Amino acid sequence: MSRPEILFPLFAGLETLDGIGPKSAKAFAALGVEKPKDLLLLLPHSGIDRARCASVRDVVPPTTATVEVEVEAHFAPRTKGRPYRVMVRDSALEFQLIFFHARGDYLQKLLPVGEKRLVSGRIEVFDGVAQMVHPDHILRLEDAGELPQFEPVYPLTAGVTQKLVAKAVASALARMPELDEWIDPGQKAREGWPDWSAAIHAAHAPSRNADFAATAPARQRLAYDEFFAHQVTLSLARASMRKTKGRSSHATGQLQQAVLAALPYMPTGAQSRAVTEIARDMAAPLRMNRLLQGDVGSGKTLVAFLALLVAVEAGGQGVMMAPTEILARQHLAGLAELAALAGVRLELLTGRDKGSERARKLEDLAQGRIHILVGTHAVFQKDVLFQDLRLAVVDEQHRFGVAQRMELGAKGQSVDVLVMTATPIPRSLALASYGDMDVSVLDEKPPGRKPVQTALVPTGRIDEVVEKLRKAVAEGRQAYWVCPLVEDSEVLDYASAEARFQHLRAALGEGVVAMVHGQMPVVEKDAAMAGFVAGQTKVLVATTVIEVGVNVPNASIMVIERAETFGLAQLHQLRGRVGRGAAQSTCLLMYQAPLGETGERRLKVLRDTEDGFRIAEEDLAMRGAGDLIGTAQSGLPRFKVADMERQTALMAVAQSDARKLLNDDPGLTSRRGQAVRMLLWLLDQDRAIRLISIG
Known part of the structure; x- marks a missing residue:
């Protein structure tokens, strides 16, 4: 599926915009701006009041003032390093404009004696005299309309000035096409949100400080667009996982009973509930894609092992993957006792298995003599073949994004996937990272654990x-x-x-x-x-x-x-x-x-x-989401307007809306579906677009 032509102007090179050459295009990259469309979401973070006052006498310095003045005289410095001064008078007061390292001829042209100009900048008092050092704006009266009453302040980086950003943004805004609405009309009306184009224009033309709040309608709408695009992507991933037919793995319960009967304690209610949810998913004809989330010491290992036994009871095999060799060996040690109780064969495969030892394991695996394999990424290798792989348990640890989960699914044609994570994840992050999965939570501790x-x-x-x-x-x-x-x-x-x-x-x-x-x-x-x-x-x-x-x-x-x-x-x-x-x-x-x-x-x-969920919420509040799970390798979305920590409720709405839309219109072929495709292109959700075209 190729990009719609109507969006071409927004995907052109930055140099095609006013005021941007190759050098500034390179500087803009540090702000995450590579195409004109990126400027649309480079929003100002604050504003400066440029409303005119009659005289500098009416303001309390230091502050920004905008005032009409008449130029009276120029004083060039006699010695190097001294400033250049221009005396000006407004309707009630004389004051000075101060310039360092200035060229006199340029300033004579800019501020001719006897003429009127509009100047705007920071007024300070020095030795009893009012001064404006390096005014931000000096305009002829006929051009005064170019200065907004309230000027937006953009994020900057080396080589990029406010004026340059403002000019580039104006040039990008001029290219915005008219697009169909992708937000559900009922919701848009309920929230009182503007159209996309109006929202972008409003976000770049604030008129007061309240316009910078996340709750301002224009900003809230743009945040929702980001959440929604991301959730559509996750829902498409979820749908493509579900479309792939699964295998029904029906548990007999025999092996599980043997293990549970021999344990010195009863599983917690949460453990039993999770096992039931997993067994139900595995029995269904669709592929399972479930997250098992539990706090430290909530007994995830037992749940994962009972899930693996469902695969064995159904006549198949299971694999448990860990991110490192130390952890794979830990899992092996932890499961060996349980495997002995169930009478199933458990083996370890890591990158260190070589030669005849490895060949023997691979042979036993292919013949179905190994019931459960524990391993590292080595189990991804081409020559590792199972007789009948039905369940893959992945010990997550955030090293494993959506893309790898899909890769793993390709190993057995319809392998059920259970991802375990020991990090309690606040709801907003769970929505962002695991929106494509169903979730089971272990929120009880097994008996006999004393608090630390x-x-x-x-x-x-x-x-x-x-x-x-x-x-x-x-x-x-x-x-x-x-x-x-x-x-x-x-x-x-x-x-x-x-x-x-x-x-x-x-x-x-x-x-x-x-x-x-x-x-x-x-x-x-x-x-x-x-x-x-x-x-x-x-x-x-x-x-x-x-x-x-x-x-x-x-x-x-x-x-x-x-x-x-x-x-x-x-x-x-x-x-x-x-x-x-x-x-x-x-x-x-x-x-x-x-x-x-x-x-x-x-x-x-x-x-x-000791409550991991409370700790995780606190951690998120203190550090922000990217930090919390190391954004670089977490596959976490980087939102430009939306704020994952503070707008969880908005993300939850986006998730239910995305799931409903794809339920009603799985191919995104309706008018709203077509509009949503535009949004996915605009927000670089290429993966989603690939998923639609595969679908």
Whole structure:
């Protein structure tokens, strides 16, 4: 499907706009502006009141004033580095216009003595004299109409001035075509929103400060357009997943019963509910595309394993994918016991499997002798063939966008997909990142989990902490010690893992302390982890490699050094590594005093609650969405007008509208559907457009 001709002028080169040459076109790229259409959504963030006053005498400096003046005299500087002055008089007062590094001949032409001009700029008082340094505007009276009463202020970057942006925007606005409305008419009327073209014009021509609020009708409408385009894309992805016929995998319940009967505890209500939802999806003829979202310690592993057993009970196979080898091995260790109870064969496949060992596994997989495979991205490789793959469980961790979920689906012709995430996601982000999926939430903790006691400790008291650790190790307990960075860096005085490891080894004795960090060879990392899991070493010094999925029930102490440098969600994940056994666990957040305001707020939230969803909402409020899940690799949309944190309700409306539209008009062929295609082109939702053309 090629771009509609009516939009060509908005997709031309920037140099085709007034005032933009190759150099400024390059500078504009830093503002995310590459085509004329990008200028339409480069909205001003504030405005300057340029309404005329009769005299500078009527304003209270320092402030911006716009006034008609008569030019009286020019005073060129006698010595280098002094300013050039022009005396002017308004209806009641004499004052000076000041210019630095100015060319006299240019200023004589601009401000001829005896003539009238309209000047606008910041008035200040210096040595009792009113001055305007470098006026923003100097206009002949007949051109005064060019100056808006209220001038918008745009975001800038090196090589781009306000005047240049204003000129380029005006030139882009002149190219806007008349387009059909893509918003549902009932909703548009209810909200009192303007048409698209009127909204863009209004957003670029504010007349008061209230026009910059997210709730101003023009801005709200443009925010909705962005949310809606994004949700249409996700709904198309969801529809294309659903269109691909699934396989009905009917559970017999036998293997699940065998596991549940042998467990020392009952699953929580949330776990049972999630298993029912998953089994229902798997039995349906459509493909499952479900997100299993659970807080630290809510028992996702059991739910995922029972889901894998549904695939095996139906005569097929399941695969569980983890982002790293350490985590794949963790899953293997966690599932081995359950697999033994169910009597199914579980194997691990990673990039380290080579030669005959790998060949044997691949053969067993293709023959259906391996029921459940645990692996890393290695399971994507071409030669990995299943006899009958029915369910893929992906341990998400945000490293896995919509595109990869689709790729995985291609492995088995109609594989059901279950994505697990341990990061509780606020509703707005769940809508933005997982709008194409159905969601099951685990919001209860299994019985027997004791809350972790959390305390804040300044780094000055590190010796007391080491002393506590010595006592705990003597009692047979294990501890994690998390450091912020690996190498010593002069700029940041972060304690490096290397230095901390040496320090603790000296204090606690040889053989007690081990270390893992990101730069270590995998073999050494695995060996260090294995020694800690087996209880041979008592203290594990680590960088954040351990934040997800590591399970050592005997570890009951977590020390996080320079805790104020971590994000809330990350701290919550790290704390979740303890509190998994019977012992009372503690988490010590060590911070460098004095703490900044946000650092303090973050650590206190963590100290006061263990509810991951509350922590995630708080984190989102403090850091913003892109940061929260590392925008670069999260596949999160970058909105220009819309604000994901503050406009969640608007996004939810966009989602239900998008789903309803595609339900009524799956090919977007109706008049409104055609209008929505225009919106998708305008907002670069090329992926959506590909999905329509495939569909």
